[in-house]
Amino acid sequence: MRANKILKQTLFYLVVAGIILVILTPIYFLVVISLMSDQEAYDWPTQLVPSFFNNYKLEIVDGKFLISVYSSAKKKYSTLIKTNDFEELQKFVRNKTNSTIKKERFDIQVKKLNELISKNSEEISNLRDKIASLESKLNTITVNLVRYKTQLEKAKKANMNNLISIINEKIIEFENEKREYEKQIKELNERLDEIGSVKFSVSKHLFDNYVNFFRVTSDALPALFRSIQVAILTVLISLTIGGMAGYAFARYNFKGKNLLKLSVLFVRMFPGISIAMPMVIILINMGFYDKPIGLSLVYSVGQIGMTIWITASIFMGISKELEEAAMIFGTTRWGAFFKVTLPLALPGLAASAMYAFIGSWSETAQAIVLTQFNPTFPVVVYQTLVGAKGLINLTAAGGVSLALPAVVFTLIIRRYILQMWGGVKV
Numbered sequence: 001m002r003a004n005k006i007l008k009q010t011l012f013y014l015v016v017a018g019i020i021l022v023i024l025t026p027i028y029f030l031v032v033i034s035l036m037s038d039q040e041a042y043d044w045p046t047q048l049v050p051s052f053f054n055n056y057k058l059e060i061v062d063g064k065f066l067i068s069v070y071s072s073a074k075k076k077y078s079t080l081i082k083t084n085d086f087e088e089l090q091k092f093v094r095n096k097t098n099s100t101i102k103k104e105r106f107d108i109q110v111k112k113l114n115e116l117i118s119k120n121s122e123e124i125s126n127l128r129d130k131i132a133s134l135e136s137k138l139n140t141i142t143v144n145l146v147r148y149k150t151q152l153e154k155a156k157k158a159n160m161n162n163l164i165s166i167i168n169e170k171i172i173e174f175e176n177e178k179r180e181y182e183k184q185i186k187e188l189n190e191r192l193d194e195i196g197s198v199k200f201s202v203s204k205h206l207f208d209n210y211v212n213f214f215r216v217t218s219d220a221l222p223a224l225f226r227s228i229q230v231a232i233l234t235v236l237i238s239l240t241i242g243g244m245a246g247y248a249f250a251r252y253n254f255k256g257k258n259l260l261k262l263s264v265l266f267v268r269m270f271p272g273i274s275i276a277m278p279m280v281i282i283l284i285n286m287g288f289y290d291k292p293i294g295l296s297l298v299y300s301v302g303q304i305g306m307t308i309w310i311t312a313s314i315f316m317g318i319s320k321e322l323e324e325a326a327m328i329f330g331t332t333r334w335g336a337f338f339k340v341t342l343p344l345a346l347p348g349l350a351a352s353a354m355y356a357f358i359g360s361w362s363e364t365a366q367a368i369v370l371t372q373f374n375p376t377f378p379v380v381v382y383q384t385l386v387g388a389k390g391l392i393n394l395t396a397a398g399g400v401s402l403a404l405p406a407v408v409f410t411l412i413i414r415r416y417i418l419q420m421w422g423g424v425k426v
Helices: 002-034 086-097 103-157 161-196 208-216 220-251 257-263 272-286 292-317 320-328 333-361 365-370 377-387 392-412 414-420
Strands: 053-061 064-071 076-083 198-203
Touching: 002 392, 053 103, 064 086, 076 086, 086 103, 103 161, 103 198, 208 220, 208 392, 220 292, 220 333, 220 377, 220 392, 257 292, 272 292, 272 365, 292 333, 292 365, 320 333, 333 392, 365 377, 377 392, 392 414
Parallel strands: none
Antiparallel strands: 053 064, 053 198, 064 076
């Protein structure tokens, strides 16, 4: 019996841990990608933990500075830029790796590099010649391998068994040569790195993508404030109308009450975009098109029904006798509501506010239709995603920025929500 109980508890915790993992894993990777540089974002496999430093290698090739950055995914240095202009190098490195190489630091590394080169100039020259020769041979072998593999496919289709065995022998021979050349090139490059380059680390600007998102997307900051305004207005409209309607459903009996209570959710059965299309004409006539108040009115249509159901349930759980007792002691009906009922209903109102805020904050489809020159923040993030041309780290930064206000709002009202779910006080 005890073993059965332990097994059930273990299975329960495994299911809960699995659900949490499924929810948190995409969020974690979104945050990690938002902290990556352009160079890191396209390395595969993707890093599980964001890096705080970039490791660089500096060389002088053909009289120009050649700078490379270490890729943790590829386990080797990737070339960034070859130039004599420090300002061009500094700007390019900053854009690609989110690190700033200062002039003083760069001059120190150049001095070290010149000392190394003057000491090992002859060996460096010989190593580069050997590497160039081996790479040329490697390219030839690679071309021959592709050619012979193509011939092998044709021979297999024609069932030419004698030719197939000859071609296979050639392919094996070329592959062995290729591996040998690659090994030699790797050894020569390692030696060249020791005597012909300097390596150094520079701290990374972790939040560069967030700064660049608001800098590149000129309308992002005004859109953020507009979204906050829309969300607050939606919460106020939903709580005012939905709260009063919920109180009426909880306290009064009238004909058609149950039918009316069910009908308030009818509007939520329609996709938001289907409601937004006809609302464009109505908002234009009212003068509210492309304005926060217009968006709030449309968003509130769907949120009011949910607010009514939540607040009606909360008010039904608050005894009517408490209001009557307060009125016996001399307060008015309004006084009994504001001093007794409303404080007890705060957890339900907080939950309604959370649903209304998150629903209006993340809405994109309706906002695209109902705005033109004054988009909300979700629309700006969506437009960045469409027009970013593969800058996934920049888009990830916009996504995290979009989620952050909703998380902050939920944390602010968490006390009341937790009180509703079991009377827990934080």
